[in-house]
Amino acid sequence: MLSACRCATGAILTAVDRRNLLRAALAAPAVPITVAAADSAPAAASTHRFDRTSPRFALAVLPDTQYLFDADSSDPAPLRATFRYLLQECAEDNVAFLTHLGDVTEHGTEPEIALAGSTFAAIDGRLPYSVLAGNHDVGSGTTDQRGGTPYLSTFGPQRLRRASSFLDASPDGYNSAHRISAAGRQWLILALDWRISDAGLAWARDLLDAHPALPAIVTTHDLAYADEQGEAHLSGHGQRLWDGLIRDHDQIFLTLNGHYWPPGRTVLRNAAGHDVHVHVANYQDRYYGGAGMIRLYHVDLVRNRIDVETFAPWFLARDPRARTPLEAESIELTGDTDRFSLEIDFARRFAGFAPPALPAPRPAARVVDRHTAAYWRFDAADQAVTDGAVVTDRSGKGNHLTVRRLAGSGADALTLAADHHPGAPAHASLRFDGAAGRGALLQTAADAPLNSMTFLDGYTFEVFLKLPEPFVGNHAWMGVFSWEGRSGDAGKHSGWSPLEPTCSLNVSPERFLQYVLYSHDGDHNPTSWSHALPVGVWHHVAIVNDGRRSIVWVNGSRIARNPTRPAHGVATVGRPFTLGGTSFDLRYDQGFYGWIGDTRITSRPLRPEQFLPDRHFR
The missing domain is CATH 3.60.21.10 (Metallo-dependent phosphatases)
Incomplete structure (x- = not known):
């Protein structure tokens, strides 16, 4: 990278950026500055x-x-x-x-x-x-x-x-x-x-x-x-x-x-x-x-x-x-x-002598409006995570989540945690200890309005998540959230399998986020891919759809691999929304491994400055 440095005589000295080890300093000619001129010129008049x-x-x-x-x-x-x-x-x-x-x-x-x-x-x-x-x-x-x-x-x-x-x-x-x-x-x-x-x-x-x-x-x-x-x-x-x-x-x-x-x-x-x-x-x-x-x-x-x-x-x-x-x-x-x-x-x-000044928890009313389709947080004083426990939908739309564990999974498959993204409204999260054949899910009821929403006017799906460090074990293709159902039942047959759900956010074996969508219109499934998520730190993920295409954002930054193919709405089939897993042929075989914090679904596209994280932590 070339940079222009103004010398004391007012001339411009062009040199290869020294962060590139000044590799061209000996070979590339520069505007000459004689030693006498450089040494005798007065100091630059500019201040700091x-x-x-x-x-x-x-x-x-x-x-x-x-x-x-x-x-x-x-x-x-x-x-x-x-x-x-x-x-x-x-x-x-x-x-x-x-x-x-x-x-x-x-x-x-x-x-x-x-x-x-x-x-x-x-x-x-x-x-x-x-x-x-x-x-x-x-x-x-x-x-x-x-x-x-x-x-x-x-x-x-x-x-x-x-x-x-x-x-x-x-x-x-x-x-x-x-x-x-x-x-x-x-x-x-x-x-x-x-x-x-x-x-x-x-x-x-x-x-x-x-x-x-x-x-x-x-x-x-x-x-x-x-x-x-x-x-x-x-x-x-x-x-x-x-x-x-x-x-x-x-x-x-x-x-x-x-x-x-x-x-x-x-x-x-x-x-x-x-x-x-x-x-x-x-x-x-x-x-x-x-x-x-x-x-x-x-x-x-x-x-x-x-x-x-x-x-x-x-x-x-x-x-x-x-x-x-x-x-x-x-x-x-x-x-x-x-x-x-x-x-x-x-x-x-x-942190030991100067812990960060975290914002106070924000009440649900400050992050919910008439466009909010669902909003879940895990800081209620009486919140339980035993099988059958309910996590209230704070949007007021009735899309409550019910906890259930996969067969053979113990109490440690899902626990409450104080760990949270520093900019999250709620200072709490869920700790999932899932793996192949093990895990816990939170699902909407069979008659929840969210199950059949198609979001034809656009949407924003937001979730805070953190992957453990070290990231060990079999956690390939674990789901973060999804709409349950077979894409083939929605008339979609162009994708990887008609048995996969119509909309899901997953983590690949390399820790890439994968957002899979079968849109309401047409038989195609544009899929977005992120970079490999660092472990041991919180991330805010937002998927924004303006009615034409979907864009995935991670920590306020737009990822590269967002397809340009049309993505109008979501081809839901009336089955539950699920947090903590993605089904295949209506079965869940891989539970999420890590932490999930506040999750919000909005029935309109949001701008990055409207995302959930406090503005100081975007």
Whole structure:
């Protein structure tokens, strides 16, 4: 994918998207930008453009820059290029924050610190950031109680508090906390001194305790080192920080540190039994002292993952035809410890300290109107699921369901459950433990109006369902719901068998949803197929028919395999509607396996915004 990046001179630099590993960076020509022009141009005038509502954002990580600020060998040009890049691309990457991991300078002298401070001025007020002291910035034998230093005078709280993200600093000034709003929630970043004192640890613990619901990232200079295989291990300072802070604060899910090379990572378990990702990032041993190389942590709350990439904007901005061999090979790092992805179920990982704010149950009256043909939910205080128990049709149309188990099935074939889709009106469901020759059904009475409804003006069928994890056993072609009856009895003979029902929603052995319909008009059976449903999570399924064709939606997204063949009405034959199974030749041999929640049938097509899930969970 090609992207256009505006350079500081106003020219457009066209390059292959770096998420594609910059494969064409060496071969594809770009609009030339001379090194002198790129290094001497003023920083971009744009301010930080950030979308707080997007479910995707990036955290920029800048490790040791000490060799760029090293007495009379100093060269801040690479870092200036990094800052230009972040200001120019913050909208595309939705960069929320930049965190430096310490060792800003080599010796911590006033001239080195002053040069670094003037370089950071390019992002002051434009991009929120944190800086922390490394052992080269301050006296390496001192803790954060060391008193005044050139580092503290330049990068202390008086500078950091200019950003709206600044939350607090320890009394000594060497530790700081930052709160950012991203992806619809707030996040905490702790920037801790390289040798934090007991007082500093107490401050950090109090800070976390004062904000117990915020997911937290700990950044410090020395926490872990990596072996040659990239496996990270806690250092001496890191073990102290783990024991004194990280282990017992479940909200800390990620730590970042520099100091050591090579880079590495590992996963540790905290006291709550949850994962803490421990990452080492440092590139000062590489060409040009790392050249201001950065990492971007792309946090994606939709896909439940963090995608990490490492690259050098200074080299990226250069004309590919003019890059030296060392520059060309240092544009992006693609090893397992530099470019990787983390699978994190954020809601589950954060549930222990920040459970999601679920909407309150909605009464049936709020999701029923004159077009509702039937609506079943399972949260009545006296609801039973023994054989013969009745589930009331909340639409008022009299399409009540009666429970019955298949022959030989015990009480555990159907139970009530508190588990539910977070956006469902009712906070309850039915747990079906069906399999081949086993299961439970809920069916309308022989004289229920729903049995013979043909829906010639269109319809919407909705159901919440969840498949167990692990999904084991024989559950091939299990039915979710169906209208009982033989399609041949309705005069339909074009399909797989005249003994299958005229309308059913099923799950294939590969966990694909299959919606089979014999429409009221004509002898044909358009069938829709979904993707493979993930297990262990709730899904909302909606089948919408506008009188001409049917469209299946899963979690508010239209699936691909919806046939265009006409689908006018449903060829019902007067037999019961069934929840939890699909008959063949009027027999049920495969019970549903999983959970089924609120189920609603509407005698008109609905728009996605009218579906059952609360709008925050669509």
